Amino acid sequence: MSDEPTDDGTTRPPSPPSAPRPRSRPSRSPGQFIGAYGLLALAVLLFLVFSLVLPDTFPTLDNISSILSNQSVPAILALGAMVPIVTGKFDLSIGYLLGLAHVVVLQLIVSTGWPWPLACSVVLVGGAVVGVVNGVVVEFARIDSFIATLGTGSVLYAVTGWITGGTRVVPGPDGLPPAFTDLYDSTFLGLPVPAFYVLALTFVLWLLLERLPLGRYLYVIGANPRAADLVGIPTRRYSVCAFTLSGLIVSFAGVLLAAQQQIGNPSVGLDYLLPAFVGALLGSTAIRPGRPNALGTLVAVAVLAIGLAGIGQLGAQFWVTPLFNGVTLLLAVGFAGYSARRRLRPGATANRPDSVVTGTSKEHP
Template structure:
């Protein structure tokens, strides 16, 4: 008598798993919130809020916070924080105006020099954090304070004001011009977000950065040089901060040594809140742009309602606390989901031995 064939093994690798229903809510909830806020403020302020002038103002005024938030996002991918970005922004925009106004440099050369300087500063931050073994909070706070000192030294505590002839129109057009009826800075944000999305989501370097941020020990075990990729992240952040400084100089047209600090908190609010959108549980460029859009619509609506000046830091601080809490929850939920998916299937129980006298002990195949 031939025994029955063994049961086919379960094909766990080919089973299609349905995502939980809350995935889309978590991924696109901020987009829905942006639309709801716009609708609420449009109903409350029908004469001023739902206008093209308001849209232009949002796209233009929030471009620099969006660029700086994208700069903060890259180190967060690796589990580090760059608190020097606000100080770096102030130094970069002051240096552009110092070179153009006081040193007589051509504005393209001054802009390229400042952007390259931002790259160098980012590399130095990464080296101090990784090879100096200093916590990123402390290290970048220290380097940021030093950059603030350099800013004060360059400006001698005052402002850099162009002469009667003003700045070159081609330079100010970097911020003031429009394209396809929309402010040009909005296209800078979209282009930068697209580049970061491509690098982080589609290229090997992006996957390495995420591995370094999620599990540095595992990255070391598989041969990923964690220190090198963390330095890469800080370098990218410094490069973007240098570019943001150029835009700020074209917008302000006056060198103010303390203006960069006003952008630090909104940048981190956007970066941390962005990690709860599009790709919940992980920092991502598109989520950061969506988070900045939520903040921009909210702040613009609050301002048009005639709120007091102190509501802006109150809004930013409260949103930062909410963003940190939501980002932590999304990360824990993502880790739990990954652990459940990666858990091996339980092996089948061993076959029971035949009971004595059941007639099977002496059966031959």
Template sequence: MLTDDLTPRRRRSAGRLIGGYGLLALAVILFAVFALVLPDTFPTMANLTAIVSAYSIIAVLALGAMIPVVTGNFDLSLGYGLGLWHVTTLLLIVNAGWPWPAACLAVLAGGLAVGAVNGLLVELARIDSFIATLGTGSILYAVTGWVTHGARIFPGSQGLPEGLTGLYDSTILGLPTPALYVLVLAAVLWLVLERLPVGRYLYVIGSNPRAAELVGIPIRRYVVLAFAGSGLVTGFAGVLLAAQQQIGNPSVGLDYLLPAFVAALLGSTTIKPGRANPWGTVVAIAVLAIGLSGISQLGADFWVTPLFNGATLLVAVGLAGWSARRRAHAGRSLP
């Protein structure tokens, strides 16, 4: 009888272990496979540095996308905002002659303001988050075209300030600085969501808004706060993109929207299955980065990247829903 009682518990423990760390194991497996197939190029420090550099901005944007997801909302304006804020950074520095720290602070303030507007549209105007943020995103895209006249922004012969470019191309303790940004941002979000009351409120709002209302949580305030946080992170990603590209491209932001949402949704299936979480988002970015880098080094055609992102998004949405239902069922099954 004791053995019979322990067997289901062991199965549940194994299921939780796989559900919590299966995606991390997948990242390790993918890396090992590509390292074996491409031993001369893939497992090298140069390639790892290139992967980190290429996907750091997507990781930052994904962490920003994750914040509204915690509350059960989505911010589709992220890609449009990224495009606007990176060209705004360059316009303020190159055309307006602002010092680069002032330009960066202005961009962060702009991102925060746009995020707050998104939250107000969702909570006060009662517009679905998909529609509201798609509308504001379209407006942001129009503003980007207006301020740039549809043309790229070049810094000219004087180049950009070293302080700005150093935000992206420098290293700290041998690690690319963008990687540290991702880790610090993930740690801050983990602290806020897992260790502070505001994080618990956001998770309650996302899982059961009615229950949150009954216990007196000011839903509107915290949803607006979540969108404002997303906008702030998007502004930061825009500054990093300006430091990386060093050329303003008014249409570049949309390329980052899909992989950022894929990572935010796929991340909700690991570490803390059933709910969006920062470390799960980082693991999801690692899976995407390793997978796409390995595929491209194998000589895949250009259309493989959007195919990979689209298929992964569908898988991520399905797994996120399954994890949420599994978590809810486990909660009802507890004595």
């Protein structure tokens, strides 16, 4: 570059190019802020309302510990159900796998005398294998995930009945090993240990989905599998990985359920199926509205836990719980669909710095 002439005929060196201005991250509008954190505010509001209505029982440490302990299995199961939903698939076999896992771990400890760490390890590996089977059936047999996982779930339920003979698995007079039951009964920092399992699993899933390429690939697959194929993402492989991770998480929930109940009930897993999907779908309306995410699922489970605990202490009838779960599921699906449609409006993704556009597909379903 030549020197620049001045008014007096002399020359001066050219000025260095100015540094580009850093791009500021667009701030959230009030509507976006409410959409992201409205569910969290609802959880706080519900807790305050029930604390005012039930001041002697609800805002106590014993009640909080009870909520954290009782809702640990549904929370873990909801996180497990969320992972395939990221890829646009649904795993309806999670309830059946939960029942099989908790029955098998008790059967191995009680009937065969296996050490409890070995029994738990076998169940975790078995859950991952079931997840692989689900993924292979869905991706390579090209069967809709609803139908495929419903079919595999029925097979798992049959295996559960075959193992138990349709009866409960009851420990002997010596009971279960204390170290095994401590997986659920012990406390840490004055709070139930299962609550820390949930927090740790939420952090791991947040790290996988939000901070690692694996999560970005899974979100792109869920948004537009064809576009993911065109850019070279192995959609089948990653979808199988999602089902495998889900099976591993659900089997861990089964181990925790066995340590909680200490009796194997062949049909108990079906009671957890609806709350798991309520938490996973409702969670897609929070923190990162329009897409399933771990933090949103945790907030959704908190809302459900607080609501059900408050309703129960108010003396609600037994049928209120399924009514609450069913209505919440309908609302969750409706809000999730609305959030997804908003994000797919023309220009909506271009204004978001965290969005991923691949060809004509957007990251968020």
